[in-house]
Amino acid sequence: MSGFKDMLNRDIHKVFLNVDEFAERRTVKYDGETYDGPEHEGIPVVLIGPVDKEREQLKDDHVQGLHLVTHTLYCVLEDLGGKLPKQGKSIQINTREGGKFFRKYYIAASALEVGMLHVELEEMDD
Numbered sequence: 001m002s003g004f005k006d007m008l009n010r011d012i013h014k015v016f017l018n019v020d021e022f023a024e025r026r027t028v029k030y031d032g033e034t035y036d037g038p039e040h041e042g043i044p045v046v047l048i049g050p051v052d053k054e055r056e057q058l059k060d061d062h063v064q065g066l067h068l069v070t071h072t073l074y075c076v077l078e079d080l081g082g083k084l085p086k087q088g089k090s091i092q093i094n095t096r097e098g099g100k101f102f103r104k105y106y107i108a109a110s111a112l113e114v115g116m117l118h119v120e121l122e123e124m125d126d
Helices: 003-016
Strands: 024-026 028-030 033-035 043-053 067-076 090-094 102-113 116-125
Touching: 003 067
Parallel strands: none
Antiparallel strands: 024 043, 028 033, 028 090, 043 067, 067 116, 090 102, 102 116
């Protein structure tokens, strides 16, 4: 691995996923597992959104008033048990640090970029 990539891996938690700066601690439920860190206070994540988009309506779709809401989740691969989230599966994230309520999202896309997950999430809202 190059010196630059090594430096990025060391700095992920110190900079981008620093809970005193950008990140928050959230509990994530995915693929039958709950990920909430070693002390059950959540894993560091950056959750960007919501972004409200006009929902593409199919010809036989007669549901009115629903909007597609997107979010982007960033976290470390190891914090999700080394699992790359799969498109079409669901994932749940608590609504705030230490919160007991969870929102359910569907995974639109996911990628691993220098040890960090970039996961595009979708949910329907009325």
